Amino acid sequence: MRLELDRVKFGPAGFPLDAPRQEAFAYLAKIGLEGMEYQAVRSVPKKEETLLSIKQDAEEHGILLSLHAPYAINFASEDKSKAKASVERLFLACKAAYLMGAKHVTFHPGYYGSRDPNEALELTIRGIEAVIGMMKEAGFSVELGPETTGKPSQLGSLGEVIDMAQRFDEVVPTIDFAHLHAREGGSIKRREDYARILDRVEDGLGGLDGLVIHFSEIELTKAGVGEKMHHEIGSGYGPDFKALAEEMVEREVKWLVICESPLLERDALKMKKIYQRLLKKRGR
Numbered sequence: 523m524r525l526e527l528d529r530v531k532f533g534p535a536g537f538p539l540d541a542p543r544q545e546a547f548a549y550l551a552k553i554g555l556e557g558m559e560y561q562a563v564r565s566v567p568k569k570e571e572t573l574l575s576i577k578q579d580a581e582e583h584g585i586l587l588s589l590h591a592p593y594a595i596n597f598a599s600e601d602k603s604k605a606k607a608s609v610e611r612l613f614l615a616c617k618a619a620y621l622m623g624a625k626h627v628t629f630h631p632g633y634y635g636s637r638d639p640n641e642a643l644e645l646t647i648r649g650i651e652a653v654i655g656m657m658k659e660a661g662f663s664v665e666l667g668p669e670t671t672g673k674p675s676q677l678g679s680l681g682e683v684i685d686m687a688q689r690f691d692e693v694v695p696t697i698d699f700a701h702l703h704a705r706e707g708g709s710i711k712r713r714e715d716y717a718r719i720l721d722r723v724e725d726g727l728g729g730l731d732g733l734v735i736h737f738s739e740i741e742l743t744k745a746g747v748g749e750k751m752h753h754e755i756g757s758g759y760g761p762d763f764k765a766l767a768e769e770m771v772e773r774e775v776k777w778l779v780i781c782e783s784p785l786l787e788r789d790a791l792k793m794k795k796i797y798q799r800l801l802k803k804r805g806r
C-alpha cells in the first residue's frame with residue numbers, strides 16, 4: 523500500500539503561517555504547494571462534520587493530506603494502560619485521517635525506556651497489529667507511518683521503521699531526514715550520506731515511490747547526538763536540502779515532502795524551488 527503520486531508534492535507540517543485557517547488550502551494552492559500534514563499531535567479532531575469539510579476543501583484545492591498522530595503514543599510503555607491507550611489513540615487518529623481524506627498517518631512509535639530495543643520493537647509491532655485489526659473491523663484503512671525519530675531514547679531508527687514496514691502491507695514509514703541526522707550524531711554531511719540512506723530504504727521497502735518525507739534543518743543537543751530543535755532552510759545547521767534534491771532528481775522519486783521548519787509553507791516553497799531548479803537543469 524503506497525500513496526499514488528505522479529510527481530513530488532511539497533507542503534507544510536501544519537496550517538500555513540500567512541493565511542487564516544479557513545483559507546489555508548486555497549492559499550497553499552495559490553502559492554504552488556500541493557500537500558499538508560495535519561497536526562493532530564496534541565488532540566485528535568472528532569467532529570465528523572469538521573473532518574468532512576476539511577476533506578472537501580483539500581480536494582477542491584488539490585491538497586494531498588497526511589496526518590500526524592498524537593505525540594502521546596508509546597507502545598513500549600512499561601505502564602500497560604499507557605500502551606493500551608496508545609493503540610486507541612492511534613486508531614482514533616487513523617479514523618480522523620480517513621474522514622478528512624488523509625491517506626497516511628505519521629506517528630512516533632515510542633520510547634525504549636528500560637527495555638531491550640528488540641523487546642520495545644516487538645511490543646510496537648504488536649501495537650501496530652492491533653490498530654490494523656481495529657481498522658479492518660471498522661471497515662476502513664489508512665497507511666500507518668512510523669517515523670524515524672530524532673532522539674536516541676526514542677524507538678525509530680531507520681532499521682526499526684523498515685522492520686515495522688516489512689511486517690505489514692499497511693505500514694510505510696515516514697522518513698524524517700533531520701531526525702536521522704540528529705539521532706546519528708550529525709550523519710548527513712554530503713550527498714553520498716543521503717544516497718546511503720535511500721539505498722537502505724529502497725532495499726528494505728522494495729522501492730522509493732509514494733513515501734511521505736519530513737525535512738527541515740536541525741540543531742543537535744550539546745552532547746552532539748539527538749535533536750534540540752528544528753530550524754529554517756538555509757540556517758546552516760544542516761542537513762542540506764539541495765544535496766537531497768539532487769538525489770530526488772537522479773532517482774526520479776515521487777514523494778510527499780513535508781516541511782517541518784518553523785517557516786512552514788515559506789520553506790516548503792523554498793524547497794520546491796530548489797528541487798525544480800535541479801529538475802530543469804536535468805531537462806526533466
Ligand SMILES: [Zn+2]
Pocket residue numbers: 590628629630669
Ligand atoms: Zn513527527
